[in-house]
Amino acid sequence: MRVAMIGSGYVGLVSGACFADFGHDVVCVDKDPSKIERLNNGIMPIYEPGLEQLVTGNARAGRLTFTTDLAEGIKGAEAVFIAVGTPSRRGDGHADLSYVHAAAKEIAEALEGYTVIVNKSTVPVGTGDEVERIIREANPQADFAVVSNPEFLREGAAIGDFKRPDRIVIGTQDDRAKAVMTELYRPLFLNQSPLLFMGRRSAEITKYAANAFLATKITFINEMADLCEAVGGNVQDVARGIGLDNRIGGKFLNAGPGYGGSCFPKDTLALVKTAQDAGSPVRIVETVAAVNEDRKRAMAQKVIALAGGDVRGKVVAILGLTFKPNTDDMRDSPAIPIIEVLQAAGAIIRAHDPEGETQARLVLTNVEYCANPWDALTDADVAALVTEWDAFRALDLDRIKAVMKTPAMADLRNVYRPEEMARRGITYVGIGR
Template identity: 80%
Template sequence: MRVAMIGSGYVGLVSGACFADFGHHVVCVDKDPGKIDRLHQGVMPIYEPGLEQLVASNVKAGRLSFTTDLAEGIAGAEAIFIAVGTPSRRGDGHADLSYVHAAAREIAANLTNYAVIVTKSTVPVGTGDEVERIMAEANPHAEFAVVSNPEFLREGAAIGDFKRPDRIVVGCENDRARAVMAELYRPLFLNQSPLLFVGRRTAELTKYAANAFLATKITFINEMADLCEAAGANVQDVARGIGLDNRIGSKFLHAGPGYGGSCFPKDTLALVKTAQDFGTPVRIVETVAAVNGQRKRAMAKKVVTAAGGDVRGKRVAVLGLTFKPNTDDMRDSPAIDIIQALQDGGAEIRAYDPEGHEQAAMVLTNVHYATDPYDALEGADVAVLVTEWDAFRALDMDRVKALLKSPVMVDLRNVYDPAEMARRGIAYTSIGR
């Protein structure tokens, strides 16, 4: 099949490359000429394990190409995906749909054959209806159907998630569109990945509901961690104890400094606003968003306490900047709030992240970026492990202790064993233990 992907960011590029790997012919379109030029040179706009090789192999095979010309990109396409950004709108927290609407208008103006217009971007309930209206108004003679096909990709594991999904959710309103989507995903369906056809509004809401539920699990175990600390319990054992219950499950029950990233913060907020618009407020999700926001700054207080109650004039080594490992994404990373709060307290920050320095420099100021973990730790009064990259999971603790000005470490991901750290003479603080 011929496929066009409007938007060559995280979702569009990964999805386009994976569809091409299935044998479809994919054109990725983006308005940023610099991004398209870099893609032509084989330079990825994001860090995602395996993506560079996947793109290169499919470009070489002639199944994947890139352009800034939307008319050229959608010519003859049977499925046209809208995979543009939907950031939180400034001022009110609603999803900003201006990029989606602009894409819909431009697609309609250049559509010359029947095509299924697939909303891949995360959008509020009813967006498909609006896209359909906008396109019909922009080109009354265009033949098309609008479908919702939300993505469920985890950054750092996106290729595997796309090729081996838990489920594929497709929201459509007619049989012709359904047939196109079934053929598009046929390679996965043959591997028995559940292909779930639902109504378009149902698909749109499913994405928000999934992210809100996972954000709730994270926030729940974080609050249990606080209770464990106060009560003398171990949150990791609590998480195992409840996670072995099949009704609950073990995933997303790892206590930490709060969730971040491109999805959970904006999607929980957008769901809250959508529910308010429909007159059915989602109080649990409202609380989740509020608690998560407070937690990130609270982690800085944990560091200050470990440093003796004051960080003014002290050097803090921060290990990990991105919101999770195996990505360079800094969006709503807990590290941002933690570092800014420590800087407000007068701390000097030395940081190291395997992939995040370039993106971090866009949102943080007065941070010295180290060349490796040990460079960050040298001469620091306290070390803080914020993101659980593999590079931080087996640090030489004797070397760490020797490099630190004082042997103090705050582990916000519970990577290390408290008893082992005590044996090595390191003052160690973790989460919920």
């Protein structure tokens, strides 16, 4: 099949490369000429394990191409995906749909023959209706269907998630569109991935509901961690104790500094706003979003307390800046408010992240970026492990004690064992234990 992917960001590039790997003929379209030039030269705009090899391999095979010309890109395409950004709108928290609407109008003007327009962007309920209206208004003679096909990709594991999905949600009641989408995803049938057809609005809600539920699990275990600290429990034992209940499950029950990234913060906020507008408020999700924001700043206070209650003029070594490992994504990373609170308290920040420095420089100022963890730790007064990169999981504890001015670590991901840190003479605090 011939597929056009409008938007070559995280979702569009991963999805386009995976479809090409299935054998489809894919064109990725983006308005940024420099991004397209880099992609044509095999340079990835994002860090995602395995993506560079997937993109360059399919580009060499002729199945994956890149262009800034949307009309040329969608020529002959049976399915045209909208995979543009939907950031939170400034001022009110609603999803900004301007890029989606602009893409819909431009697609309408270039349509030829029956085409399935697939909304892959994360959008509020009813957006598919608006996309359909825009296209019909711009091109009344067009023969098309608008489908919702939300993505459920985890950054750092996106290729595996795309090729071995738990489910594929497709929102349409158009039989021709169902046939196109079934053929598009046919290569996954050997994996018995369930194709779930439903109404378009139900599909749009499913995406937000899934992210809100996972954000709720994270926030719940974080509050249990606070309770464990207050009464002498161990949140890791609690997480195992409840996670082995198959009604609950153990995923997303790792206590930490709060969720971040490109999805959970903006999607929970957009769901809250959509529900408020519909007169059906989602009070649990409202609380989840508020508690999560408070938690990130509270983690900075944990670091300050470990430093004796005052970090003015002291060096704080930050290990990990991205919101999770195996990505360079800094969007809503807990590291940002943690560092900002520490800086406001007078701390000197030295930081290392295996992939996030370039993006971090865009959102953080007055930070000394280090080439490795040891440069950050040397002569530091206190350290904070913020992101659980593999490179931080087996640091030489004796060397930590030797190089730090005062060996003290706030482990915000519970990577290390308290008893082992105590045995090595390192003052240590974790989360919920």
